[in-house]
Amino acid sequence: MIAGLLLACLNSYAxxxxxGKVSDxxxxxxxxxxxxxxxxxxxxTTDAAGAFQLEAGNANAVIVFRVLGYATQEVSLNGKNTLNVSLVSESTAIQGVEVVGSRSLNRSVTQTPVPIDIIPVAKITNSVGQLDLNQLMQFVxxxxxxxxxxxxxxxDHIDPATLRGLGPDQTLVLINGxxxxxxxxxxxxxxxxxxxxGTDLNTIPAAAxxxxxxxxxxAAAQYGSDAIAGVINIVLKSSTDGLTTNINGGITSKGDGENVxxxxxxxFKIGEGGFxxxxxxxxxxGRTNRAxxxxKVGExxxxxRFYGDAMMENYAAMYNARIPIAEKAEIYSFGGYNQRHGNAYAFTRYAGDDRNIPSIYPNGFDPQIISDIGDRSISxxxxxxxxxxxxxxxxxxGINRFHYYVDHTLNASLLEQSPxxxxxxxxQLSQNTAGLHFTRFFENVLPKGTNIAFGTEFRTENYRIFAGEEGxxxxxxxxxLVPNDNGGIDTVYKAAGSQGFPGFQPANMVDESRTNLGVYADGEFNFSSNFMIGAAxxxxxxxxxxxxxxxxxxxxYEISPALAFRGSISTGFRAPSLAQIYFNTTYTNVVRGEVIENLLTRNQSNITRVLGVEPLKQEKAVNASLGLTSRPAPGLSITVDGYYVKIKDRIVLTGDFTADNAPEIAPDLDKLNVSVVKFxxxxxxxxxxxxxxxxxWNKRFSGGHDFTAxxxxxxxxxxxxxxxxxxxxxxxxDIYFSDRERSFLVASAPPSKINLTLDYRYGKFNTNLRFVRFDRIRLQNYDLVYDIxxxxxxxxxxxGYQIIPAVTWVVGASNLFNVYPTRHNATLTDSGGIxxxxxMGFNGTYFFSRLSFRF
Incomplete structure (x- = not known):
């Protein structure tokens, strides 16, 4: 009993x-x-003033400070009774990398006047099944x-991606700024x-x-062309704490679409402060097939016969480095290598199809479009x-090269001799950007300081199209020779070119370049600790x-630590890409013995000039946003931002113009020996x-239970x-831009997407439950009826479970309840599937597992 009292006294004394207080x-x-x-x-938990009081087990305990949006910090007491801590925003935790949307190195993401999402990829990839960057962000x-x-x-080989429902090329992508x-x-x-x-995000491995x-x-006024919808800044790892490896595997509930x-x-460190x-x-x-x-239903x-994801094999490597060369100077570099091999099925040519040669394919054939995509970059x-x-x-x-091959196909006009x-x-597209940037924070200008930034960038771009083999x-x-309805005989010429994807002709070849010079100035003026104005x-x-x-x-404007308002208004632009200006391809038909061209012609070709089409010009935009941020209670954060984007002169690809649907241009088409044209x-x-x-809302409960919703x-x-x-x-x-094309454009901006994520962690155990609601959309089919x-x-x-400190195992399922889209008539859809x-995808449930090792 005496020993127990002594032990209790010692524990109380210990x-x-x-x-203390926690601040930014x-x-x-x-x-x-x-x-x-x-x-x-x-x-x-800290109160509204950032204050806290804690009874630690002993005077040398390690205290952990954790909150969403800031880097977790651990501090040893070393006998102290007072502990004031300044947390670093997760978006400014890496030295020398700006927060996108602000050129001030002193501003955290919670203090910016515009909405910014921070996605900690290194954490998220441990609890989701998506492996490529596009799909990971799609569900987050x-x-x-x-x-x-x-x-x-x-x-099929590069997923188009959009921000706020605008075009893939209206979002600017940065790496390390x-x-x-x-x-x-x-x-x-x-x-x-x-x-x-657009930018191929899948060339950047999530593990980097x-x-x-x-x-x-x-943000076009800050970062230049392509930033009408916003900016995605990818920050590469700079850790030097050893080796991390992951082994991922998965398969759909139908037994296909395997992922490895x-x-x-x-x-590792290089010298003092380098890495x-x-x-x-x-x-x-692997492929999936949902055809x-x-x-059962007839040809x-x-x-x-094959409708689903393409097969893809992707090899990638990236590096990020920084080496000090003086007390206040450093050299930095980053870059990557990506090589992708893809294989996607085109539409089926059945045995009786005029485009088939039965002696080669007695049962018809399914052309396979093969891609070799090379991507290189260095900064x-x-x-x-x-x-x-x-x-x-x-x-x-940076340079991106896309080379096509077509397999399990034929050129019908070669008959049995066709390969x-x-x-x-x-x-291919290459781009080189050189920039000189200056930034400085003046503490004594205005009550709380002023940040000034200015600089210049010079960019060169080159776009090329290279031809395929003649066949x-x-x-x-x-x-x-085919009988017609009048009792006569028609001469029907065999389709030319490789079925599934006709090759580029020598006449399509392009080698075009351009230059761009940009100059900018940017200021952020802190009139008080509560009010700032930015101009660019x-x-x-x-x-x-x-x-x-x-x-x-x-x-x-911050009314209190619990409530702040923010807003912006800007003009923007997007220059037409070199591909939009110069891309062209030709499909050849033979009509009554005469070779006739079907053209997707470059914007300023002979045919577009004859048709009076103006040269492409920049898309112009006006953006406005207004929102609020609030922390009404401990652990609770709310942001709401409304926005308005008006874009003038958006670039589109027209429908097919022919002598039949546009007889007023029939003489022009006939003179140029063209049957179909688009541009x-x-x-x-x-x-x-x-x-x-x-x-x-995040909360740490007694007993070490962490919950975030x-x-x-x-x-x-x-x-x-x-x-x-x-x-x-x-x-x-109606041909220039049809209602059908309009429906596809509008579907890129679905009415809503709602995501609820629940994350629970306790000791070595964690679980993540996510619900994503994809809203109803309407797409016009080939019968001009809307499929809902x-x-x-x-x-x-x-x-997930941490087996030992160095090994973590995660198992899970994406689309757990095997939900599919609404079915429709495959003969009328654009993609030829139901x-x-x-x-949301159309592959159903996907089961996955991941082993992570950290040494």
Whole structure:
């Protein structure tokens, strides 16, 4: 009994009371921070003033500070009774990397006047089944939309992605704050973002990424062309704490679509404060097939025997490095290598099809479009402090090359002599950007300081199309004699070129370049600790279409630590891509013995000049946003942001013009020996009105139970204006941009997407439950009737366990309840399947498992 009393007294004496305050880098208090002793259940939460009091087990305990949006910090007491801590925002935790949307190095994400999402990729990938970056973001960020395509040529191999429902090329992508080159692919057939180019996010392995910052606001005045919808900044890992490897595997409930992923990340120090972090990544994705069985419904009702995801094999490597060269200067570099091999099925040619040669394919054939996509990038820079200014000089180069092959196919005009595999040619885009940037924070200008930034960038771009082998495109003149309805005989010529994907001809070859010079200035003025105004302006000149000036004003006003308002208004622009200006391809037909061309012609060709089509010009935008941020209670965070985006002169790809549907241009087509023509043009004005809302609540319960709930939603309403045509085609607006194409454009901005994520952690155990509601959309089919795809809720679940400190195992299911889109008639859909490619996907349940090792 005496011993028990003595032990109780010793325990009581050992307890150590500690008080303190938690603030951000400006000194503002942070409420709702979980403060607890490491390895115990003893904890507290900061109040509205950021204050806390905690009884620790002993005077040398380690205290952990954790709250959403800031880097977790651990501090040893070392006998202290008072502990004041300043937390670093997760978006500024890596030295030298700006928060996207602000060039101030002193501003955290919670203090910016525009909405920014921070996605900690390194954490999220441990609890979700998606392995590639596009699909991972699709299910995490409500304003981000990506459709995995099928039957869409090159888009089967590169997923088009959008922000706030705008075009894939209206979102600028940065890596470590530097402009990322775009893909060389222009989306053409059956895709969201038809007629757009975009950035291939899947060339960047998720294992190399620390976090992703999504600026949901127009930023062309800050970052230049392509930032109408916003900016995605990918921040690479800079850790030097050893080796991390992951082994991923998964398969659908139908036994196809197998995924195998292997990646490794290793970082080590170089000198004092330097590092290099390297990632290697391999990902294999098997095909899925959700086509109906022709034997059950008949060939006439099944355009494709294979309908589903393409096979994909992806090899990637990235590095991120920084080496100090002086006390206040360093050299930095990052870059990557990506090689992708894809194989996608095109529409079926059945045995009796005129495009089939039965002696080669007695049962018909399914052409396979094969892609070899190479992507390379390197960025090198020097930054440091010079006379109080942060100076950054950088050069970034990137190139994307897309090479097509077509297998299990034929050129019907060669009859039995046709090969079954062709080199179909392809295209490539390279981009080099050199920039010089200056930033400085003046503490004594205005009550709370002023940040000034200015700089210049010079960019060169080159776009090429290279031809395929002759047999992939040429018409060789073979024909059949077919009885007609009048009792006579018609001569029907065999289809030319490789079936599934005709090759590029020598006449399509392009090698075009352009230059761009940009100059910007940016200021943020802190009139008090509660009120700031930002202003930015940018001048750009392109050598091929001229100059543009854009500006932006923003503000943030904090009424109290629990409530702040923010807003912005800006003008923006997007220069037409080189692919939109120069892309062209030719399909050859033989009519009555005469070779006739079907053209997707370049914007300024002979035929477009004859038709009076104007040269492509920049898309112009006006953006406005207004929102609030609130922390009404400990652990509870609310942001609501409304936005309006008006875009003038959007670039679209027209429909097919022929002598039959546009007889007024029949003489022009006949003179040029053209039967069908389409082209890119500035034909459309759009308005988008939307709302983003994010509510997050996190709580650490007694006993060490951590719980986080996040409700995130995006609401969109896209309106399209009148169609602007050339004078010769003024009566053909239905072909220039049809109601059917309009439905696909509007579907890129679905009315809403709502995401509820519940995350629970206790000791070595964690679980993640996610519900994503995809709203109803309407797509016009080939009968000009609207197919309705009803709203669906997709449920994802994962469970993880730390087997030993160095090994974690996660198992789970995406689309747990096997939810599919609404079924429709496959002969009338754009993709030739019973479902169109939708955001939610059409593969059903996917089971996955992941083993992670950390050494």
């Amino acid at each position: 307890q150590h009371v500690v008080k 880098n400006t000194g503002a208090p942070i409420p709702g921070v979980s403060v607890f002793e490491k390895g115990t259940s003893r904890g507290a 960020a409500p304003s981000f939309n990506s459709n995995r395509q099928t039957g869409s040529d090159g888009a 530097k402009r990322r080159h775009q893909s060389s692919l222009v989306n053409l057939y059956g895709t969201r973002g038809r007629g757009n180019t 990424i620390e976090r992703i910052e999504i600026l949901r606001d127009g 992923g292997l990646n490794a990340n290793y970082g 290099i972090n390297v990632t290697t990544d391999y990902l294999y994705r 109906e069985d022709p034997a 006439d009702n099944v355009p494709r 090198v820079g020097v930054r440091g402090v010079m006379k109080g200014w942060n100076v950054d000089f950088n050069n970034t180069y 079954t595999r062709f080199d179909a040619g392809g295209f 992939s495109w040429k018409a060789y003149g073979a024909y059949d 302006g940018r001048y750009e000149r392109y050598n091929d279409f001229g100059s543009t000036i854009n500006g932006k004003l923003s503000m943030r 890119f043009t500035n034909a459309l004005d759009t308005k988008t009105l939307g709302l983003d809302a994010i509510v997050t 996040t409700l995130a939603a995006n609401f969109n309403d896209l309106e399209t204006g009148d169609i602007k045509t050339s004078a010769k085609l003024a009566s053909r607006k 795809y009803d709203a669906r809720i997709v449920t994802d679940l994962s469970v 479902y169109e490619p939708l955001q």
